[in-house]
Amino acid sequence: MVYVPTFIAQGESDGIVPPKSAEYLYQNIGAKEKQITYVKHSKHHICHCEEKEALFFQVYNFLNDM
Numbered sequence: 001m002v003y004v005p006t007f008i009a010q011g012e013s014d015g016i017v018p019p020k021s022a023e024y025l026y027q028n029i030g031a032k033e034k035q036i037t038y039v040k041h042s043k044h045h046i047c048h049c050e051e052k053e054a055l056f057f058q059v060y061n062f063l064n065d066m
Contacts, residue, residue: 005033007062009055011042035062 006029010022019038026036037058042049049055 001030003030005066006031007059008036009039009046011039011044011046013042014044016044
C-alpha cells in the first residue's frame, strides 16, 4: 500500500492508459495527502503536452505544500 504523498496526473486523451485508471489509483492509495488532476488535451506523453506549464505548476504547488 502507498502511504507517501501522491500526485496523479492523467491525460484525458491518453490512448494507452484509460482515465479511469487515475481514479482507481486515487481511490485506492492510502496516502492522506493526494491529488488527482486531469489534463484536458494531453495524450500519453503528458509532460510534453501544450498544457505542461500548468501541470508543472500544479506539481510544484503540491510538493511545496508538503
